[in-house]
Amino acid sequence: MHGILAVVNYELFMAEAIAEARRGVADGEQPFAAVAVIDDAMIARDHHRIGATDDPTAHAVLLTLRAAAAKIGTRRLPEATIFTTLEPCAMCVGALVEARVRALVYAVPDPERGAAGSLLQLAQEPRLSHRLAVVSGVREAEARRMLAEVPSASV
Numbered sequence: 001m002h003g004i005l006a007v008v009n010y011e012l013f014m015a016e017a018i019a020e021a022r023r024g025v026a027d028g029e030q031p032f033a034a035v036a037v038i039d040d041a042m043i044a045r046d047h048h049r050i051g052a053t054d055d056p057t058a059h060a061v062l063l064t065l066r067a068a069a070a071k072i073g074t075r076r077l078p079e080a081t082i083f084t085t086l087e088p089c090a091m092c093v094g095a096l097v098e099a100r101v102r103a104l105v106y107a108v109p110d111p112e113r114g115a116a117g118s119l120l121q122l123a124q125e126p127r128l129s130h131r132l133a134v135v136s137g138v139r140e141a142e143a144r145r146m147l148a149e150v151p152s153a154s155v
């Protein structure tokens with residue numbers, strides 16, 4: 001019954017990502033967040049911090065990857081699954097490939113910038129040195145409702 005357990009955990013950790021995104025909104029950021037999970041334990045989480053830092057690379061996925069790697073004490077995270085509210089951009093998927101992350105689970109596809117299958121498919125590009133599993137649509141309706149509450153974030 002591993003499959004059913006996995007689906008339950010996807011829902012659980014995506015709920016955490018959505019909660020983290022709401023914390024970002026409360027800080028005046030866009031509602032984009034990420035959670036890093038290893039062995040069913042959440043080891044890092046963060047939201048976009050572009051507004052607070054004026055750093056165009058302060059995306060939730062990058063911040064979460066940095067925090068996870070620092071916590072584990074390694075530059076590669078082959079056991080990690082990353083949960084995101086929105087399909088990550090090319091920069092973030094590139095970082096997931098560099099970090100050798102095992103899997104990406106996202107809620108809402110992003111046809112304008114998504115690089116895990118919508119606009120581009122970098123997560124499973126055969127010419128790159130690493131490919132990761134991609135699951136989409138987890139808690140999508142809930143995440144879309146959250147995005148709709150922040151008009152500039154709607155996709």
Ligand SMILES: [Zn+2]
Binds near residue numbers: 090092093
């Ligand atoms: Zn990004």
